[in-house]
Amino acid sequence: MNDDLGLWTVLLAVIGGAIRVSTPFLFVSLGETITERSGRINLGLEGTLVFGAMSAYATAVVTDSPWAGVAVAGLAGGGFGLLHGFICRFPRVNDVAIGIALMLFGSGLAFFLGKPFIQPSAPPLPAIPLGFWSDTPQVQAALRVNVLFLVGAALAVFLWWAFRNTKAGLIVRVVGDSADAARAMGYDVDRVRLLATAVGGVLAGIGGAYLSLYYPGSWNEGISSGQGLMAVALVIFARWNPLACFGAALLFGGAGALGPALQSVGISQGYYLFYAAPYVLTLALLIATSSPDRALAGAPGELSLK
Amino acid sequence: MDPAATVAPPVAPGTGALAVETIGMTKRFGGFTALDDVSMRIEAGGFHALLGENGAGKSTLVKCVMGFYAPSAGSVLVDGREAEITGPKGAQERGLGMVYQHFTLVPSLTGAENLVIARADAPALLDWRTERAALSDFMARMPFRLNLDRPVAELAAGEKQKLEIVKQLYLKARFLILDEPTSVLTPAEAEEVLGLLRGMTDRGALTVLMISHKFREVEAFARSLSVLRRGRLVGGGAVGALSRDDMAAMMVGERTVRTIAARIGEPDAASTVLNVEKLEATDASGMRRIDIADLRVRGREIVGIAGVSGNGQKELADVLGGQIRALGGRITVQGEPYRGTRGESRRHRVRFIPEEPLRNACAPRMSVAENLAFRAFDRRGEDPAGSPTFWLDRRAMGRRAKDLIARFKVKTASSEAPIATLSGGNVQRAVLARELTDPVDLLIVVNPCFGLDFAAVSEIRSRIVAARNAGAAVLLISEDLDEILELADRIVVMSEGKLVYETPAAAAESSVIGRHMAGHH
Numbered sequence: 001m002n003d004d005l006g007l008w009t010v011l012l013a014v015i016g017g018a019i020r021v022s023t024p025f026l027f028v029s030l031g032e033t034i035t036e037r038s039g040r041i042n043l044g045l046e047g048t049l050v051f052g053a054m055s056a057y058a059t060a061v062v063t064d065s066p067w068a069g070v071a072v073a074g075l076a077g078g079g080f081g082l083l084h085g086f087i088c089r090f091p092r093v094n095d096v097a098i099g100i101a102l103m104l105f106g107s108g109l110a111f112f113l114g115k116p117f118i119q120p121s122a123p124p125l126p127a128i129p130l131g132f133w134s135d136t137p138q139v140q141a142a143l144r145v146n147v148l149f150l151v152g153a154a155l156a157v158f159l160w161w162a163f164r165n166t167k168a169g170l171i172v173r174v175v176g177d178s179a180d181a182a183r184a185m186g187y188d189v190d191r192v193r194l195l196a197t198a199v200g201g202v203l204a205g206i207g208g209a210y211l212s213l214y215y216p217g218s219w220n221e222g223i224s225s226g227q228g229l230m231a232v233a234l235v236i237f238a239r240w241n242p243l244a245c246f247g248a249a250l251l252f253g254g255a256g257a258l259g260p261a262l263q264s265v266g267i268s269q270g271y272y273l274f275y276a277a278p279y280v281l282t283l284a285l286l287i288a289t290s291s292p293d294r295a296l297a298g299a300p301g302e303l304s305l306k
Numbered sequence: 307m308d309p310a311a312t313v314a315p316p317v318a319p320g321t322g323a324l325a326v327e328t329i330g331m332t333k334r335f336g337g338f339t340a341l342d343d344v345s346m347r348i349e350a351g352g353f354h355a356l357l358g359e360n361g362a363g364k365s366t367l368v369k370c371v372m373g374f375y376a377p378s379a380g381s382v383l384v385d386g387r388e389a390e391i392t393g394p395k396g397a398q399e400r401g402l403g404m405v406y407q408h409f410t411l412v413p414s415l416t417g418a419e420n421l422v423i424a425r426a427d428a429p430a431l432l433d434w435r436t437e438r439a440a441l442s443d444f445m446a447r448m449p450f451r452l453n454l455d456r457p458v459a460e461l462a463a464g465e466k467q468k469l470e471i472v473k474q475l476y477l478k479a480r481f482l483i484l485d486e487p488t489s490v491l492t493p494a495e496a497e498e499v500l501g502l503l504r505g506m507t508d509r510g511a512l513t514v515l516m517i518s519h520k521f522r523e524v525e526a527f528a529r530s531l532s533v534l535r536r537g538r539l540v541g542g543g544a545v546g547a548l549s550r551d552d553m554a555a556m557m558v559g560e561r562t563v564r565t566i567a568a569r570i571g572e573p574d575a576a577s578t579v580l581n582v583e584k585l586e587a588t589d590a591s592g593m594r595r596i597d598i599a600d601l602r603v604r605g606r607e608i609v610g611i612a613g614v615s616g617n618g619q620k621e622l623a624d625v626l627g628g629q630i631r632a633l634g635g636r637i638t639v640q641g642e643p644y645r646g647t648r649g650e651s652r653r654h655r656v657r658f659i660p661e662e663p664l665r666n667a668c669a670p671r672m673s674v675a676e677n678l679a680f681r682a683f684d685r686r687g688e689d690p691a692g693s694p695t696f697w698l699d700r701r702a703m704g705r706r707a708k709d710l711i712a713r714f715k716v717k718t719a720s721s722e723a724p725i726a727t728l729s730g731g732n733v734q735r736a737v738l739a740r741e742l743t744d745p746v747d748l749l750i751v752v753n754p755c756f757g758l759d760f761a762a763v764s765e766i767r768s769r770i771v772a773a774r775n776a777g778a779a780v781l782l783i784s785e786d787l788d789e790i791l792e793l794a795d796r797i798v799v800m801s802e803g804k805l806v807y808e809t810p811a812a813a814a815e816s817s818v819i820g821r822h823m824a825g826h827h
Binding site for chain 1: 393394395398406408410411412413414415419422423424426428429430431432434
């Protein structure tokens with residue numbers, strides 16, 4: 001095989017993979033950014049993601065409409081977010097612990113309810129062939145972009161803008177940075193956090209719909225393999241900035257596509273190692289961007305991870 | 307209190323100062339009466355000072371007025387009409403505003419964002435071009451220049467305080483409560499701020515109620531005053547009709563206040579205990595840089611570092627305390643390099659009292675006894691010189707705590723109470739008890755009397771002088787110039803991260819020091 005072509009194939013596959021794989025990362029991390037900017041951590045988004053994937057798939061199978069699936073996944077995710085926000089408003093409740101409980105609950109419930117839907121096939125979400133200008137099938141494959149990816153990209157820009165230029169965005173930042181100041185201004189801290197967690201849940205649910213209805217495009221119990229949790233780490237790496245979330249999601253997606261891409265050109269040595277690329281990348285980036293002398297810039301003041 | 311429960315319609319937006327009156331204001335916390343039947347009237351356009359020791363009920367009173375607390379009995383009249391204020395938002399709608407002792411600005415937001423979001427009628431979509439134009443228009447009428455584009459976290463304490471006041475005026479407060487507004491300002495800044503506010507009251511645009519400990523300020527700016535003691539209104543009247551002795555007598559009642567011990571003996575010229583050379587460091591955000599060319603503290607000497615807050619004193623203290631790493635230069639204690647580790651501080655008998663001791667020198671939820679044991683809990687018999695031990699000696703800890711609590715007069719329900727339940731002065735006493743009982747060679751103290759009433763202040767200052775008289779080298783970093791003038795043998799002024807002026811205390815002139823603090827050198 002030509003070496004040059006091999007390199008291009010890998011590169012194209014990684015770019016295509018980045019676009020394909022990044023969407024759930026993007027949605028979950030944008031949702032988590034909203035939640036964490038309001039001063040809460042919702043680790044339960046992994047469970048929300050899995051439940052979103054199951055409910056979207058089941059709905060699409062029953063109604064034959066993938067968009068109905070996305071809507072139901074968003075609603076279900078919002079429900080999980082509301083549950084998290086509701087429990088967290090009680091005194092002496094820890095948001096991280098509740099998040100872990102909801103992560104297990106969401107996954108467990110999804111496995112339980114999703115059993116009958118492993119076999120049937122659902123209509124997939126439509127993709128836009130942005131690679132139509134090329135004759136090369138690899139390019140065409142890499143540039144088949146799903147609508148949700150574009151929605152997520154637009155959403156990242158919108159959130160970045162909204163955190164500075166809308167009253168709602170500023171209120172979320174106020175509540176996340178200083179609950180006392182928010183109370184002094186007369187804002188109901190718990191309600192803002194409840195809504196921020198619910199919106200975060202909606203986005204995570206939609207991310208789940210992408211998993212089951214587009215890529216990998218089926219429902220099974222191993223569908224997420226921890227992407228929801230990695231997206232939470234990604235938020236910290238992106239310093240709670242929606243635009244940086246988009247970049248980080250692409251980077252993680254690309255790293256996730258590295259293993260399959262190398263395998264496709266016949267490199268099988270250490271191939272499990274390449275599958276671990278996103279995880280290694282997470283660790284390496286967190287270490288590289290940390291510093292014993294610098295504060296965690298941009299961290300919302302009310303976040304319990306400080 | 308649910309702020310959303312404010313149902314009463316706001317008074318028609320008017321202009322001009324508001325008169326505020328409390329009638330029979332009483333607040334009980336369980337069996338404890340924090341405020342007992344306080345009735346006072348502040349005329350429209352008045353500048354009223356509220357005096358009292360810590361715990362006299364001043365904060366409770368103003369929090370009842372602002373709707374933070376629901377009073378157990380009594381009511382508030384605004385412009386002669388009864389006003390039921392159920393939360394800070396309701397207070398804001400009526401034109402009442404308050405500047406708290408702790409900052410209520412949101413650190414990660416810029417000044418402009420802080421101002422706009424505090425406004426009740428902030429639009430859902432913020433058009434920054436219009437807002438910015440309106441803000442610069444508004445700021446043009448303010449006598450202080452503030453950079454509204456920087457995140458508040460990057461502002462110095464004095465700038466934050468000014469922004470807090472500006473914020474209330476921006477929110478169209480017509481009755482303004484100030485809780486010890488000048489504790490973070492230089493004397494010149496304090497005069498500027500209070501002078502402006504006094505001017506506004508004279509024009510009838512504003513009424514001011516100021517909580518203060520400083521008689522000089524009260525005499526210079528207030529027109530009338532009230533004194534609270536143990537929750538009761540014990541006196542008041544026009545400023546000028548009462549002498550300082552009268553005011554002090556009303557505040558403390560019949561109690562003798564300890565005078566500060568005199569400095570005895572000359573600094574020990576032969577021994578340089580702390581030696582800082584060419585020290586460079588930046589704070590955690592990397593924004594603030596310090597560059598200390600040369601600083602020496604000898605035995606039996608108090609070196610006072612004066613300066614406006616935010617000029618690098620905190621970073622210097624953090625480097626000396628081992629909280630941030632120096633980028634360059636040398637710190638030696640008794641001739642050996644010093645990095646602020648536990649072993650080094652034990653070997654050289656260095657003691658460190660950071661500012662805000664509850665936050666920086668205590669574990670708030672651990673008991674007083676445990677907090678008192680931090681220096682020696684891992685040593686046999688609670689003796690810092692003893693050999694290391696694995697097991698905690700709870701009995702020795704308790705004995706030592708009881709002894710220290712008695713000797714340093716720490717007021718606490720018991721030695722097992724969480725230290726966060728103590729008042730500020732008693733937390734500071736407990737920390738002093740921990741740091742000053744064993745022999746000390748070098749003592750580093752930062753703003754030791756911030757926010758304490760003057761009985762506690764004189765006692766704590768006496769302890770610092772006593773440590774010096776016993777031979778310790780003391781580095782006193784303080785934003786209170788009076789404190790430095792009172793205690794120090796030698797005064798150094800810090801400005802923009804550098805030491806810019808040095809004088810023996812005997813020859814110190816406060817005007818010269820003030821000029822250097824303000825950056826004219």
